[in-house]
Amino acid sequence: MNLSEDDDDPALSPALPAGSKYYITRNGFNRLKAELDQLLRVERPEVVSVVSWAASNGDRSENGDYIYGKRRLREIDRRIRFLIKRLEIATVVDPEAQENVDQVFFGATVTVCDQDGEESIYQIVGVDEADAGRGLISWISPLARALLKARVGDTVRFASPGGLRELDILDIAYR
Template identity: 60%
Template sequence: MSKAFTKETDSDEDDDLSLPPLPSGSRNYITPQGYQRLRAELLHLIDNERPKIVEIVHWAASNGDRSENGDYLYGKKRLREIDRRIRFLTKRLDIAEVADPSLHHGNDQVFFGATVTYENQAGVERTITIKGIDEVDNLQGEVSWISPIARALLKSRVGDEVQLMTPGGLERLEILEVRYPAPETAH
């Protein structure tokens, strides 16, 4: 039989491919804001997005021949994507451990949630924020707590020098500043 006529599966096999790997036996740390963002996305998919697509697929299916019905074919594909994302978010939120970085406000030691400014041997300063693997935005200077740079910085203090193994060799970094968000005050 030709590969063109094989049925596409809706298996869970591909779900695990999109899960960023956690170190064996470690926790899935996430900030309270990151947790809320993922939870809001999950609820939006379940309450809004999925019902709309189900309605479109139902309408398109009632129009007869499904083999050349673009609305039906696209709708089914989009439904699989939504269901896959719902499964992913559900799994990740189930194993998430919310860690509030504001508890360390005023501390000069690097823990999860810290915003760290460091300088390399060439005198170049860089600022990063250490976050959970499901919430990082590299374009905003955020790195996962399991990344090599975060692992090198964790538990160090302002004034410490840490070593980071890079593709270009060993690099020394000096910790210049450590900041945490201020705790939210109750009104």
């Protein structure tokens, strides 16, 4: 099964390259699983309770609790379907199990230096784990694509929004 633009929650479903697997780190998988559990065991039952109470109050056409509750319930159900799909097709990659630690692969934490001498650290993660502000970059991003298979001492080039950039690979770690 491959994910596409017709997923239940397209805003939260970054497009994957055609035919690719849905890679995710163990931490990312556990976060998605915890979110699903929270939605199923806590949030959804609470909203169902509010909707039931609001429905018992009579006229539903002008009942804000009922209208909002039903809308929130649809959002929760859509997110639940999305998470179930993602967890079913996930290929969990444990960075610490990587045997070829001399090259950059999925899960690697890479220290780089740019043209100005500024060092940055990035970890290559799954599309639903990416958070550039925390140095977590999706494996399908231009930067990650440039880093993949590189070795310490290599210089990689990639197109960024600010133009062509070069980075020197200083360190590769799997943790």
